[in-house]
Amino acid sequence: MLAVAGATAAWAQAPLPSWNDGAAKSAIVAFVHAVSDPRSRDFVAPADRIAVFDNDGTLWAEQPLYFQFQFMLDQVKAAAPKHPEWQQDAAFQALVKQDKAALEKLGQKPLLELLGVANSGMTVGEYDTTIRNWLATARHPKFNRPYTDLTYLPMRELLDYLRANGFKTFIVSGGSSEFMRPWAEKAYGIPPEQIVGSQQEVKFEMKDGRPVLTREAKFAFIDDGPGKPVGIYRHLGKRPIAAFGNSDGDFQMLQVTTAGEGRRMGLIVHHDDEQREFAYDRQSHIGKLDKGLDAAPANHWIVVSMKKDWRKIFAFEK
Amino acid sequence: MLAVAGATAAWAQAPLPSWNDGAAKSAIVAFVHAVSDPRSRDFVAPADRIAVFDNDGTLWAEQPLYFQFQFMLDQVKAAAPKHPEWQQDAAFQALVKQDKAALEKLGQKPLLELLGVANSGMTVGEYDTTIRNWLATARHPKFNRPYTDLTYLPMRELLDYLRANGFKTFIVSGGSSEFMRPWAEKAYGIPPEQIVGSQQEVKFEMKDGRPVLTREAKFAFIDDGPGKPVGIYRHLGKRPIAAFGNSDGDFQMLQVTTAGEGRRMGLIVHHDDEQREFAYDRQSHIGKLDKGLDAAPANHWIVVSMKKDWRKIFAFEK
Numbered sequence: 001m002l003a004v005a006g007a008t009a010a011w012a013q014a015p016l017p018s019w020n021d022g023a024a025k026s027a028i029v030a031f032v033h034a035v036s037d038p039r040s041r042d043f044v045a046p047a048d049r050i051a052v053f054d055n056d057g058t059l060w061a062e063q064p065l066y067f068q069f070q071f072m073l074d075q076v077k078a079a080a081p082k083h084p085e086w087q088q089d090a091a092f093q094a095l096v097k098q099d100k101a102a103l104e105k106l107g108q109k110p111l112l113e114l115l116g117v118a119n120s121g122m123t124v125g126e127y128d129t130t131i132r133n134w135l136a137t138a139r140h141p142k143f144n145r146p147y148t149d150l151t152y153l154p155m156r157e158l159l160d161y162l163r164a165n166g167f168k169t170f171i172v173s174g175g176s177s178e179f180m181r182p183w184a185e186k187a188y189g190i191p192p193e194q195i196v197g198s199q200q201e202v203k204f205e206m207k208d209g210r211p212v213l214t215r216e217a218k219f220a221f222i223d224d225g226p227g228k229p230v231g232i233y234r235h236l237g238k239r240p241i242a243a244f245g246n247s248d249g250d251f252q253m254l255q256v257t258t259a260g261e262g263r264r265m266g267l268i269v270h271h272d273d274e275q276r277e278f279a280y281d282r283q284s285h286i287g288k289l290d291k292g293l294d295a296a297p298a299n300h301w302i303v304v305s306m307k308k309d310w311r312k313i314f315a316f317e318k
Numbered sequence: 319m320l321a322v323a324g325a326t327a328a329w330a331q332a333p334l335p336s337w338n339d340g341a342a343k344s345a346i347v348a349f350v351h352a353v354s355d356p357r358s359r360d361f362v363a364p365a366d367r368i369a370v371f372d373n374d375g376t377l378w379a380e381q382p383l384y385f386q387f388q389f390m391l392d393q394v395k396a397a398a399p400k401h402p403e404w405q406q407d408a409a410f411q412a413l414v415k416q417d418k419a420a421l422e423k424l425g426q427k428p429l430l431e432l433l434g435v436a437n438s439g440m441t442v443g444e445y446d447t448t449i450r451n452w453l454a455t456a457r458h459p460k461f462n463r464p465y466t467d468l469t470y471l472p473m474r475e476l477l478d479y480l481r482a483n484g485f486k487t488f489i490v491s492g493g494s495s496e497f498m499r500p501w502a503e504k505a506y507g508i509p510p511e512q513i514v515g516s517q518q519e520v521k522f523e524m525k526d527g528r529p530v531l532t533r534e535a536k537f538a539f540i541d542d543g544p545g546k547p548v549g550i551y552r553h554l555g556k557r558p559i560a561a562f563g564n565s566d567g568d569f570q571m572l573q574v575t576t577a578g579e580g581r582r583m584g585l586i587v588h589h590d591d592e593q594r595e596f597a598y599d600r601q602s603h604i605g606k607l608d609k610g611l612d613a614a615p616a617n618h619w620i621v622v623s624m625k626k627d628w629r630k631i632f633a634f635e636k
Contacts, residue, residue, distance in 0.1 A: 047509060124551060168511070181555040191365060192555035193486070194511075199552055204544035204570050211573040213551055220539070220552075226522035233442060233531055234517055234538075235553065237499040237510035252522050255529040 015161045018154040018312040024267075024304045028158065031265045035241060036165040042263035046166040050240040052196075052232060052253060053159070055173035055180060057246035057287040058269050059188060061150040063278040064141065065103065066286060068175045071134050072115045073098070079118040089114065104285025108174060112219055116200050120217035124178065124202060127215055132182050145316065151187050154310045155244075155269070159188055162242070170240075172196045172232055174224035174249055196235045198223045228253035246271065247287040254292070258299055266301035268292050273307040276317070333479045336472040336630040342585075342622045346476065349583045353559060354483040360581035364484040368558040370514075370550060370571060371477070373491035373498060375564035375605040376587050377506060379468040381596040382459065383421065384604060386493045389452050390433045391416070397436040407432065422603025426492060430537055434518050438535035442496065442520060445533055450500050463634065469505050472628045473562070473587075477506055480560070488558070490514045490550055492542035492567055514553045516541045546571035564589065565605040572610070576617055584619035586610050591625040594635070 019025040034042040035049060056062035073095050076086075086092035091110040094102035103111070119127055140147055159169050171180060171190055177197035184190045201216035223231040229252050232240065243250070243257035246269040254266040271287065272279050282290040296303050306313060337343040352360040353367060374380040391413050394404075404410035409428040412420035421429070437445055458465055477487050489498060489508055495515035502508045519534035541549040547570050550558065561568070561575035564587040572584040589605065590597050600608040614621050624631060 047503070050511075170511075177552070177555055185365070193368075193488075193553065195555065202548055202551055204547050204574075211547070211570060211577050213547060213574075229522050229529070229531060230520055233520055234495070235511065237495055237513065252529060256522075256531075259529050 015164075016154065016157050018157055018310060020309055020311050022309055024302050024309045027302050028161075028265070028267070031242070031263065032162065032165050034263050036167075044241055044262065048238065048241065049162075049165075049167040050170065050236060050238060051162050051167045051242040051244070052170045052172045052240045052257065053155070053188075053243075054228075054245040054247070054250045054253070055171050055175060055184075055197075057271065058244055058250070059151060059155050059159075059171070060147070061140075061152075061277060062287050063271075063280065064100065064286075066108075066175065067140075067147045067150075068115075068179045069095075069103070069111055070138065070147070071131070071179065072111060072118070074134060074138075075130070076114060076118045083117065086114075107285070108224060109222060112176075112198060112200075112222065116215075116219055117217045119200075120215050122215050123207070124213045124215065127178060128182060131179055135183060143314075148183050148187055149316055150314065152269075152310075153312050153315045156188060156315075158244075159190070163189065167242070168194070170194045170196060170232075170236065172223065172228050172253060174198060174222070174227075176200060196223060196231045198227075224249045226252045229256040232256070241265070243267070244269070245292070247289050248291045249287075251291055251295070254299070254301060258301065266296075266299060268296060268301055268303050270303050270305055272305050273310075273313065276313045277306060333482075334472065334475050336475055336628060338627055338629050340627055342620050342627045345620050346479075346583070346585070349560070349581065350480065350483050352581050362559055362580065366556065366559065367480075367483075367485040368488065368554060368556060369480050369485045369560040369562070370488045370490045370558045370575065371473070371506075371561075372546075372563040372565070372568045372571070373489050373502075373515075374493060375589065376562055376568070377469055377473050377477075377489070378465070379458075379470075379595060380605050381589075381598065382418065382604075384426075384493065385458075385465045385468075386433075386497045387413075387421070387429055388456065388465070389449070389497065390429060390436070392452060392456075393448070394432055394436045401435065404432075425603070426542060427540060430494075430516060430518075430540065434533075434537055435535045437518075438533050440533050441525070442531045442533065445496060446500060449497055453501060461632075466501050466505055467634055468632065470587075470628075471630050471633045474506060476562075477508070481507065485560075486512070488512045488514060488550075488554065490541065490546050490571060492516060492540070492546075494518060514541060514549045516545075542567045544570045547574040550574070559583070561585070562587070563610070565607050566609045567606075569609055569613070572617070572619060576619065584614075584617060586614060586619055586621050588621050588623055590623055591628075591631065594631045595624060 016025055034040050035044040053059055056066050076095055091106055091114045140150055162169055169190055175197050177195050180195050181192040199221040201218050201220045202213045203216055205214055239260045240257045242265040243254050244267045258264040258266040334343055352358050353362040371377055374384050394413055409424055409432045458468055480487055487508055493515050495513050498513050499510040517539040519536050519538045520531045521534055523532055557578045558575045560583040561572050562585045563572055576582040576584040
């Protein structure tokens with residue numbers, strides 16, 4: 001019994017077990033101590049200990065295609081018979097042909113718009129069911145596992161570690177809020193009300209005598225790039241003290257977070273492990289990381305090598 | 319010492335001290351017990367114990383004019399020299415003449431738009447300072463006190479009582495989020511990230527080498543009437559189990575909340591105390607309550623009489 005209690009206590013003293021010892025881990029631990037120790041000159045009150053995390057490529061994988069786009073493909077295929085006009089649509093053609101080069105070139109916006117049309121008219125409850133059903137059955141092409149198995153263990157430990165030190169953790173993603181909300185609480189410990197994402201228009205109406213919200217065929221807000229600080233301002237109304245991303249879509253979020261007064265942390269997850277995950281950065285259209293790599297040193301943003309800094313990437317690894 | 323401890327314990331046993339005993343108080347206490355007692359058949363897990371509160375007229379006063387509009391008047395006056403076109407604008411004329419009838423007829427939208435133009439170009443930090451300065455100096459015309467003194471003591475006790483029973487409390491207001499955020503945490507215990515409101519457009523830009531958010535001259539979202547359930551969906555992604563309002567602007571929020579499965583609570587604060595506060599309902603343009611009064615019985619919404627149900631309205635009352 002005593003031995004067990006000792007082991008538990010030792011584990012509590014050693015955070016981030018899936019991180020290798022090194023500069024990245026040390027910098028994280030030093031930052032957390034500095035802002036949460038009341039005797040520290042960099043102490044931050046718990047109410048202001050806000051950390052924001054990108055999702056795709058930061059908390060879970062995003063290759064060979066953003067998982068929400070894999071989901072879209074099925075949604076759009078199911079809706080195609082009702083939309084003959086899509087036969088002329090470049091985004092639709094790229095999707096059904098799984099033309100990766102074309103999809104990458106198109107970027108996120110026309111694809112989100114196509115998805116918007118595909119599921120317009122659904123109530124938000126019906127849409128939620130569609131997402132849950134897809135997540136329960138779809139499998140990742142490389143790992144042949146449910147997409148929700150593709151979360152990064154070191155980042156889940158980091159989320160736990162921050163919360164254990166009084167942080168409130170938020171997701172700020174280019175993906176739709178409703179695509180993350182059904183599973184993010186279980187996967188990351190982040191409840192639906194702490195998820196900021198792109199927003200499809202929804203409309204209140206009475207349907208068969210009951211009040212419902214129905215999805216409309218356009219986006220109200222794209223929470224990506226310069227949209228991320230806007231989404232943070234709208235949702236949180238305060239500046240985070242720590243931001244975690246992996247691509248140039250997180251650049252402005254990192255900038256705004258680390259431009260604040262007092263001690264701050266910016267961190268970029270660098271995908272450099274072809275074997276255990278994927279390797280990509282400056283040339284990739286999905287999760288492109290170019291400006292961020294150049295700007296990291298001057299801004300004191302930590303660049304995490306998945307290959308060197310992470311002992312384990314996925315929980316299912318041997 | 320024993321006597322003091324006893325009094326404290328007794329107080330802890332008697333929630334809502336500023337509420338008179340009666341049907342409204344009993345219904346609230348019964349609801350809170352039913353959803354928070356693990357042995358209850360109506361038990362709700364803490365994560366789903368979400369309560370949403372309108373602000374103007376529900377948590378603080380709103381007469382003779384929404385307090386944000388009083389603030390607007392000063393903002394718009396200050397900006398007027400730069401906007402000669404306003405001389406032809408009906409909303410501007412109504413504001414500077416303090417033409418209450420015209421303002422009431424115009425409704426919230428053109429006034430919010432005018433405010434949008436008045437403070438466009440400001441950074442969000444500059445705007446926040448403007449709000450804080452105004453709140454520190456402005457006085458309510460009837461009570462001759464800072465506007466932040468005009469919060470309702472019984473509702474503050476209700477917020478505390480809900481949180482003590484595991485609820486997470488949110489504001490869902492037609493006013494702008496940023497107008498409430500500087501003071502709502504102190505006044506209500508509600509942090510900035512739990513405030514949902516109307517949203518003026520803001521834009522990310524670099525200014526003198528620093529990343530800033532600048533206000534633009536239009537609104538992105540009006541969180542009122544049918545907009546309230548939309549704001550709740552976007553921000554929370556789940557259906558509240560309790561909703562508190564005072565006007566027909568809260569009607570759809572009450573509908574959506576109480577249409578959910580399981581035990582629910584809808585509550586309407588009825589302004590019927592001319593002497594201690596204001597008396598208005600069906601005929602008022604500010605805080606109009608007409609549909610809500612008619613629909614309350616069939617929907618089992620509690621209608622609170624400020625006159626009969628509240629022992630004290632404001633903390634400063636003798």
